[in-house]
Amino acid sequence: MDAYAKALDSKAWGEVIAEGIDTKEMESYIDLLEQAHPEMRKLYKTTEDYENALLQVATANKKMEKGVKSLSSNWDDWNDIMSDSEASASDIATILPDVNDALQDVLNLDTEEFAMLPPDFAQKHWDLIQDVVNGVEGSVDTLRNMAGQEILMQIDGVVDPDGNIDAQFLALHEKIASFDQSQFTVGVAIDHNAHADFIAACNDIIQKAGMTAE
Helix, strand or coil: CHHHCCCCCCCCHHHHHHHHCCCCHHHHHHHHHHHHCCHHHHHHHHHHHHHHHHHHHHHHHHHHHHHHHHHHHHHHHHHHHHHHCCCHHHHHHHHHHHHHHHHHHHHCCHHHHHCCCCCCCHHHHHHHHHHCCCHHHHHHHHHHHHHHHHHHHHCCEEEEECCCCCCHHHHHHHHHHHHHHHCCEEECCHHHCCCCHHHHHHHHHHHHHHCCCC
16 A cells, blocks of 8 residues: 555544554554445546545444444443432533544544533433444434534534525534445445445455454
């Protein structure tokens, strides 16, 4: 992946580094994506566009894996508090930063985008988050769609006097709600949808190569 090696200072690779993902491991992971789904190359006009798409999808996939892993490993403790009708605001405030960090990864949002969500997003959609943890089909898609709707509702001026939605926020909603609807679906390992074979093939190659997807 010489093209990637030459682009280590790019914004996209900056995100990889910020997420604490080893760049060499990411290059190998991207190679595995190509091996598992070579026909995807036909969707892009240039090699640069194709490689950028692979990098974005690989990064989003690893972020989502990290987010779900965090939710799952802490679920018993977090759920005890979130499901307790008598839990105090201070109890919830104690765990909320970690919950939100995990959700930000699952939703594939940067810090500025995630800050557009209402402060009680996790509490309002806790049952849906539980579905994500339990691997319920379509739960990640639904959570992303709800996040997009919540963001639009939170922002003044999104709808102009003629009833048109501001293009910037419409694009953000589309990013959140439809990120994994491309053929490079992210999150299928959790949703078990029609693209599950793609991720399964990647995971099989990863295991044979002695790598981890963490």
